[in-house]
Amino acid sequence: xxxxxxxxxxxxxxxxTVSRVLNNHPYVSKEKRAAVLHTIxxxxxxxxxxxxxxxxxxxxxxxVILPYIHFFYxxxxxxxxxxxxxxxxxxxxxxxxxxxxxEELKVLDMLRNKxxxxxxxxxxALQPEVIEEYTAYGPIVTCQDxxxxxxxSVYIEHYSAFRHGLEYLAAKGxxxxxxxEGRKHGSSSSIRxxxxxxxxxxxELPFLEEWMIFDCITEEDGAxxxxxxxxxxxxxxxxxxxxxxxxxxxxxEAQKHNLRIPADLAIIGFDNQPIGRLxxxxxxxxxxxxxxxxxxxxxxxxxxxxxxxxxxxxxxxxIIERLTV
Amino acid sequence: xxxxxxxxxxxxxxxxTVSRVLNNHPYVSKEKRAAVLHTIxxxxxxxxxxxxxxxxxxxxxxxVILPYIHFFYxxxxxxxxxxxxxxxxxxxxxxxxxxxxxEELKVLDMLRNKxxxxxxxxxxALQPEVIEEYTAYGPIVTCQDxxxxxxxSVYIEHYSAFRHGLEYLAAKGxxxxxxxEGRKHGSSSSIRxxxxxxxxxxxELPFLEEWMIFDCITEEDGAxxxxxxxxxxxxxxxxxxxxxxxxxxxxxEAQKHNLRIPADLAIIGFDNQPIGRLxxxxxxxxxxxxxxxxxxxxxxxxxxxxxxxxxxxxxxxxIIERLTV
DNA sequence: ACTTGCTGTGAAATCCATTCCATATTTTAT
DNA sequence: ATAAAATATGGAATGGATTTCACAGCAAGT
Numbered sequence: 001x002x003x004x005x006x007x008x009x010x011x012x013x014x015x016x017t018v019s020r021v022l023n024n025h026p027y028v029s030k031e032k033r034a035a036v037l038h039t040i041x042x043x044x045x046x047x048x049x050x051x052x053x054x055x056x057x058x059x060x061x062x063x064v065i066l067p068y069i070h071f072f073y074x075x076x077x078x079x080x081x082x083x084x085x086x087x088x089x090x091x092x093x094x095x096x097x098x099x100x101x102x103e104e105l106k107v108l109d110m111l112r113n114k115x116x117x118x119x120x121x122x123x124x125a126l127q128p129e130v131i132e133e134y135t136a137y138g139p140i141v142t143c144q145d146x147x148x149x150x151x152x153s154v155y156i157e158h159y160s161a162f163r164h165g166l167e168y169l170a171a172k173g174x175x176x177x178x179x180x181e182g183r184k185h186g187s188s189s190s191i192r193x194x195x196x197x198x199x200x201x202x203x204e205l206p207f208l209e210e211w212m213i214f215d216c217i218t219e220e221d222g223a224x225x226x227x228x229x230x231x232x233x234x235x236x237x238x239x240x241x242x243x244x245x246x247x248x249x250x251x252x253e254a255q256k257h258n259l260r261i262p263a264d265l266a267i268i269g270f271d272n273q274p275i276g277r278l279x280x281x282x283x284x285x286x287x288x289x290x291x292x293x294x295x296x297x298x299x300x301x302x303x304x305x306x307x308x309x310x311x312x313x314x315x316x317x318x319i320i321e322r323l324t325v
Numbered sequence: 326x327x328x329x330x331x332x333x334x335x336x337x338x339x340x341x342t343v344s345r346v347l348n349n350h351p352y353v354s355k356e357k358r359a360a361v362l363h364t365i366x367x368x369x370x371x372x373x374x375x376x377x378x379x380x381x382x383x384x385x386x387x388x389v390i391l392p393y394i395h396f397f398y399x400x401x402x403x404x405x406x407x408x409x410x411x412x413x414x415x416x417x418x419x420x421x422x423x424x425x426x427x428e429e430l431k432v433l434d435m436l437r438n439k440x441x442x443x444x445x446x447x448x449x450a451l452q453p454e455v456i457e458e459y460t461a462y463g464p465i466v467t468c469q470d471x472x473x474x475x476x477x478s479v480y481i482e483h484y485s486a487f488r489h490g491l492e493y494l495a496a497k498g499x500x501x502x503x504x505x506e507g508r509k510h511g512s513s514s515s516i517r518x519x520x521x522x523x524x525x526x527x528x529e530l531p532f533l534e535e536w537m538i539f540d541c542i543t544e545e546d547g548a549x550x551x552x553x554x555x556x557x558x559x560x561x562x563x564x565x566x567x568x569x570x571x572x573x574x575x576x577x578e579a580q581k582h583n584l585r586i587p588a589d590l591a592i593i594g595f596d597n598q599p600i601g602r603l604x605x606x607x608x609x610x611x612x613x614x615x616x617x618x619x620x621x622x623x624x625x626x627x628x629x630x631x632x633x634x635x636x637x638x639x640x641x642x643x644i645i646e647r648l649t650v
Numbered sequence: 651a652c653t654t655g656c657t658g659t660g661a662a663a664t665c666c667a668t669t670c671c672a673t674a675t676t677t678t679a680t
Numbered sequence: 681a682t683a684a685a686a687t688a689t690g691g692a693a694t695g696g697a698t699t700t701c702a703c704a705g706c707a708a709g710t
Contacts, residue, residue, distance in 0.1 A: 003696055014660040019698060027658050049438040050384065051696035053375040055665045061418070070404040075395040082394060082421035086428065093386070094419040096407035103411065113374040219599040245600070252603050274544040275570070275600060278577050328666055339690040344668060352688050376666035380695050 002043040011039040022047060058117055061091040062299060063107050066122040067099045071217070072245055072273050073288060077122050077143055080292020088300050090117075099125040111137040118299040122292075123186070135310075139302035141295045144187050152302065152310040154294045156286045158188045161317040162195035165240050165268050165284050170203060172325055174238035174266050178211035180225055180250075181242055192242065211236050222249025226257065229265070238266035238325070244276030244283050251279055251324070267324040280323035287315045327368040336364040347372060383442055386416040387624060388432050391447040392424045396542070397570055397598050398613060402447050402468055405617020413625050415442075424450040436462040443624040447617075448511070460635075464627035466620045469512050477627065477635040479619045481611045483513045486642040487520035490565050490593050490609050495528060497650055499563035499591050503536035505550055505575075506567055517567065536561050547574025551582065554590070563591035563650070569601030569608050576604055576649070592649040605648035612640045 004022075008015045013032050020028045021036040028036075039045075053059045064081060066074045078094075085092050093116060097103035104126050110116045111134055121131065121142040128146045135150045145155035169177055179196050183189050193212070200207040210232060213225055222245070229235055241247040247269035251261055259265060269276050272285035298311050329347075333340045338357050345353045346361040353361075364370070378384045389406060391399045403419075410417050418441060422428035429451050435441045436459055446456065446467040453471045460475045470480035494502055504521050508514050518537070525532040535557060538550055547570070554560055566572040572594035576586055584590060594601055597610035623636050 004698095005696080008660095015697085016660055016699080017658090020659095023698085027656090029658065032659085046434065046437045048379070048696050049435070049440040050375055050378040050382075051665090052698080054373065054379050054667090054696080055698045057375075057665080059375065064419075068404060069394065069407060070397070070400040072395070075400045078419070079393060079395040079421075082419060086421060086423065092419045092421075094389075094403070094407060094417045096404075096411060096417075098411065109371065110374070112371045115374040219603050223603055248600070249603055275573070278544050278548055278574055329668095330666080340667080341669080341690055342688090345689090348668080352686085354688065357689085373666055376695090377668080379666080379697085380668045382695080 002045045003048070007036065007039050007043065007045055010043065011035045053114070057114055058303075059091075059115060060089065061093055061116045062118045062120060062296075063093040063095050063110055063116045064120045064122060065095050065097055065104055065107050065124055067097060067125075069094065069096055073243065073271060074122055076271075076288040077292035077295075080289040080294075081120060081296045082292075084293050084296035084300070088296070090296075090300065099123075101125050105130075108134040108137075108140075111140075117303045120295050120299055122295075125186075139299050141299045141302075141311075143291050143295055145191070146187070148312065150310055152298050152312065154291050154298065154313045154315060156291075156315050156317045158191040159195045161284055161286065162192045162240070163199050164317070164319060166196065166199045168319055169238045169240065169266060169268060169325065170205065172238075172266065174325075175205050176211075176234070176236040176238065177205060178213065178229070178236035178239040179241075180213045180216045180222075180239060180246060182215070182217050182246075184214040189242075196240075208234065216241070216243070216246045219245050219249035219252075222246035222251075223253035225250050226253040226259070230257065230259075236265070238262075238268075240268050242270045244269035244271050244273035244281050247281050247283075247324070248273075248275045248279055251281065262324050268319075269324075272320055276322075282322045282325040283320050284317050285320050286317050291315060327370040328373070329370075332361065332364050332368065332370055335368065336360045378439075382439060383628075384416075384440060385414065386418055386441045387443045387445060387621075388418040388420050388435055388441045389445045389447060390420050390422055390429055390432050390449055392422060392450075394419065394421055398568065398596060399447055401596075401613040402617035402620075405614040405619075406445060406621045407617075409618050409621035409625070413621070415621075415625065424448075426450050430455075433459040433462075433465075436465075442628045445620050445624055447620075450511075464624050466624045466627075466636075468616050468620055470516070471512070473637065475635055477623050477637065479616050479623065479638045479640060481616075481640050481642045483516040484520045486609055486611065487517045487565070488524050489642070489644060491521065491524045493644055494563045494565065494591060494593060494650065495530065497563075497591065499650075500530050501536075501559070501561040501563065502530060503538065503554070503561035503564040504566075505538045505541045505547075505564060505571060507540070507542050507571075509539040514567075521565075531559075533559065533561075541566070541568070541571045544570050544574035544577075547571035547576075548578035550575050551578040551584070555582065555584075561590070563587075563593075565593050567595045569594035569596050569598035569606050572606050572608075572649070573598075573600045573604055576606065587649050593644075594649075597645055601647075607647045607650040608645050609642050610645055611642050616640060 004015055004018050008018045017028055017032055018036050021033050069075055081092060095107045104124055111119055118139040128149050132150045140151035142153045146153050181189055216225060247267050254261055261267060269281045269283040272283050276283050294313055329340055329343050333343045342353055342357055343361050346358050394400055407417060420432045429449055436444055443464040453474050457475045465476035467478045471478050506514055541550060572592050579586055586592060594606045594608040597608050601608050619638055
């Protein structure tokens with residue numbers, strides 16, 4: 001396979017000149033440029049990018065850490081990332097780590113290894129302190145609210161968004177409010193739990209341990225929630241659910257059992273998913289696509305700019321009123 | 326930043342010895358190994374992987390070409406890919422190309438550039454002939470039925486699967502069968518269209534141009550389909566829809582308009598999505614996760630094995646009978 | 651006529667690890 | 681005791697580009 005040296009030899013110029021042509025540098029005469037381009041064509045030459053990466057110390061690649069890709073939440077964020085990456089001609093390395101810390105650390109090590117120019121953490125099992133140690137090796141952006149860390153973040157305020165949802169339900173006259181969550185442990189999950197507990201405590205609304213339902217990941221988990229609700233001696237009259245698809249599961253199952261929404265059970269979801277739009281689910285929009293897009297733009301700026309202080313960008317959520325409250 | 330030379334100097338050994346330790350090669354004395362490891366620790370050294378990639382000519386990275394990630398179909402295939410990639414300790418480079426040929430070609434060029442060890446094409450706008458030209462530079466696997474090409478593939482037989490669905494509807498007594506498709510142009514889309522036309526022609530069932538409905542991508546497109554159906558003078562009594570989420574949109578909208586499923590309209594979907602399970606949609610399961618997993622295993626074998634002839638792996642689909650037919 | 655600045659060109663250093671080859675020492679087999 | 685094999689180690693070539701530096705020629709400014 002031809003290399004730059006070969007091109008130089010055949011074209012009768014120096015290696016430097018070939019490199020200049022390759023990189024569109026000035027100060028190459030028309031004749032030599034043409035000769036080089038012709039030789040490149042003729043020998044079917046392409047640059048070995050690994051050599052370029054080695055000498056430049058850049059790869060135009062960014063790693064994305066997330067646990068799974070086939071969840072709506074993650075896939076929309078990645079969609080936002082990918083759109084911007086395409087525009088900026090960067091590569092995204094999808095590092096699906098299943099929330100395994102050792103795998104996530106391997107990805108951060110890629111930053112030390114110079115394999116990548118930055119890391120975008122969509123969701124992680126790692127502590128912020130651990131992530132901070134890697135800021136020495138390159139820019140890192142999270143899509144979680146991690147406080148004033150040495151790495152950047154794009155986030156919505158889950159505490160506030162969640163409370164807003166609860167206040168909305170309370171204002172509509174619902175006083176027995178349940179709560180559905182995905183993972184029990186997890187940074188934004190914990191924030192939402194505190195918001196829930198704090199709100200109920202402050203407003204002196206009833207709090208039952210069994211009204212906090214965890215591990216609701218899929219549509220079918222949502223359907224299962226209905227049966228748990230039906231078996232309760234005291235049942236909530238409203239429920240806040242992280243994920244419209246889970247809410248959809250609950251609603252569809254509720255229809256089968258003639259439970260009226262919102263008369264018997266009010267529901268507010270999250271993520272503003274298409275299925276929620278269709279079913280008329282009242283939801284909290286958290287700008288997932290925009291979050292991905294912003295995360296990319298931030299890291300891109302940090303890679304190509306001054307590499308100044310970390311950016312903390314708060315996105316605004318909004319409650320979309322529909323028919324389930 | 327420390328490099329291997331520095332480690333060798335400080336540890337008082339040769340560069341070769343450091344490399345041996347790094348790569349777990351035999352023939353290094355306990356003492357020297359310990360000294361090297363200690364120095365590595367002390368100087369906080371890590372390999373520059375770009376140098377490794379350059380000299381070895383391998384990157385343990387595989388590019389994945391697809392148009393969007395936030396569609397169920399693609400995200401589940403990628404989930405399958407990612408699981409296997411994690412096991413094999415390979416990196417996936419997500420190349421979301423929006424079906425732009427020029428971007429897809431750039432990805433294939435990465436194979437020439439030695440940036441990646443292989444390419445998995447989940448869905449593409451390129452012609453098979455174009456893809457074949459790149460097989461010279463490394464292994465390529467598609468998740469589409471492309472015939473006996475010089476690149477590998479994992480696929481289900483869309484023609485046969487689609488006909489099977491139609492036969493199933495016909496056998497159940499439905500004779501006016503409509504058809505909902507995502508993109509009008511596209512390789513598996515065209516195959517399904519032929520299957521539809523062929524079947525109707527052969528069985529002499531009624532064929533109306535307006536019963537072929539295209540650009541049904543989202544749940545909401547599915548809902549829109551209902552309104553098109555309602556406005557038809559002659560309406561199909563059954564419909565086959567590529568994508569359960571689109572079917573779900575149609576079904577949910579149908580409920581709102583008191584159209585009974587399947588009495589007024591039978592529906593068969595594709596992909597065996599969770600939302601379909603929940604709504605009891607009869608569907609054709611096309612093993613998306615498995616398709617991704619197999620695609621990865623095939624390319625992994627080709628990279629690390631003999632690099633023999635292309636593999637063409639056919640996966641079996643199955644009709645899952647539920648309540649909408 | 652003379653400095654300054656721009657254009658054009660190439661030699662050589664650099665990025666950093668892997669690996670082939672040569673050599674030295676020690677162990678095992680005959 | 682001696683040949684053969686295994687262990688241990690390092691020198692130097694290699695992979696393929698970018699970039700700094702030095703220098704030459706030529707046009708413009710004073």
